[in-house]
Amino acid sequence: MEVFLIVCGVLLAVSAVAVSIPKLRLKGTAWTGLQSRGLSGQQVRLIGVTELAGGVGVLVGLYWTPLGVIAAVALLILLLCAIAFHVRHGDYGNPDTRAVAMPAVYLAVLAVLASIGFVFAG
Template structure:
């Protein structure tokens, strides 16, 4: 189960992180909507990519995977809060909240 969760999370965060790092137009628009600079959004993308690397390397060394999943969970919890603070409806926060829960599930299953 943990392998499936790690791969699923990686498949979600890899394109998102790359798009933010490359400052794709849709990500520039999202950054603007949230009141973030493109540079800060690139940092978020780099953190997502670091999380992907940690998840995948965590398949070989569990503590790294747990740390990566925990970091991604915190990042997604913060994303949900940022969306709410900018007046987005709860449905707009749902993807970040769901990803945070999946990351926490992976961390808990791996650590247990």
């Protein structure tokens, strides 16, 4: 179970940090896509800060389990909101935007697995 937790935790943390950087910098397709849907720079940066904090929290949680549980669940909530946002905009039904929307689903599954791993590790 410990190897499972480490693999899921590291994958989730690295992914969360990686997707946060363009949002924090307001650069790239993540920023332009969210801006075109009405989100302000401040809102996008807040999402990026939340993703970054969640990723760092999951990594630290590998050493202090309570923080890992909180961070993984917080990332899961954020990702469920992202999925709802993509559903509302019809991204999963549109072949042109599906590829942009699917990572939220994959990361949500990873966040569930990491949360389970943290609970059983604690």
